[in-house]
Amino acid sequence: MGNNMNRHLVMLAALCVAATAANAEGLPERIKSAGKVVVANQANYPPMEYKDPATNKLMGLDIDLGLALAKQLGTTVEWSDIGFEQMVSSLTTGRVDLIHSGMSDLPTRRDTLDFVDYMKSGAQFYTSFARKDEFKKPTDFCGKIVGMSRRTSFPDETAKWSAANCEAKGLPAVKVVGTEGSADARAQLKQGRVDGAVQGSETLPYLLSLEKDTYTVVGEPFTAVYQGIGFAKKDTELRDAYAAALKALMASGEYKTIFAKYGLEGAMLDGIYVNAQAVK
Incomplete structure (x- = not known):
């Protein structure tokens, strides 16, 4: 009985390790070895990102989605509180791995960034x-x-x-x-x-x-833009890993659950968009 139970636990642990490894497969080596992604975020844009006044805990749609994406990829998040103006330079100099902070995917930003879009805005x-x-x-x-x-x-x-x-x-x-x-x-x-x-x-x-x-x-919103997670142009491996993770969250229904929590189902996307272009 004891041996069977032990064998079962060993098999279960091996399956968990294999699943995490499979999830992490698309991640760059630096992320795998660090065991985390460092994410630029400024918590002053509720309900996307803000601090609970009572507990000072980081909250919001971007926070929930960021944690769910990292979990899907078998890694963890280290949030880096950086002023909006400094985010792009922090990314291009390698201080952070990506930007997830209510940023619009604008053509002017695509010279230096690639975006995995995750919601509509205006x-x-x-x-x-x-x-x-x-x-x-x-x-x-x-x-x-x-x-x-x-x-x-x-x-x-x-x-x-x-x-x-x-x-x-x-x-x-x-x-x-x-x-x-x-x-x-x-x-x-x-x-x-x-x-x-x-x-x-x-x-x-x-x-x-x-x-x-x-x-x-x-009136109605007078512009139509996507909000996106920003990646350095050279970091295509991490960008594609995030796109795959977002697709998995959409398929599982977790993406919808997160948006419904904030009453923003109308802002959801119908598929994966990179730099505002639909991808398979």
Whole structure:
């Protein structure tokens, strides 16, 4: 009985080792030997990444997905809290292995990065709940002061939208104000220093549930982009391993479970996209 049990345990352990080895097969040697991926992330973009105010624990969709992907690959995650502006240089100099931090997969970023896309996003106008009757549609922001994080693509995208939807129709331009982040834009909105704000459509349902009757969304997102996990151009092995892991999470249903937890099923992708191109 004892010998049979021992043999069974040995076989089980061997199967577990084999499964982990199979999962880790696509990983670069440096990741296998380190037993971890170092991931750039800045926890200031709820519900994608944030710290629980009570426990200071790292939470969010990106965190849950990042941990699930690493587990699928048979490795662990070391989160590296790095300012958004420093993330690309940290990746290209090898301080981190990848970026997973609410980053948009933009053509301008593909000169230095490859992206494995994992969700849809878009720039979204919103204003304070008290001014909801004043701003019924996006063009009501023509000639108004609108705040948004200067670290993002939103200032450029809003200026382009304004050129096509305000100036081209003889209306005054949106006055774009770059802020120190989306939290700063919201603070300025509450203080009445800006008339409206722009941030990622995926963050607003969380924001509206957190602060009832504080903000109101105006119109639909005015851009359509993918959010992606960023890899150094030369790191194709790690990129492809992550794409395969994401495909496995989609097939198992875990991908959907993570998005449903944050009420973001509408932001899910229907397959694997690298640099915004569908791949088999």
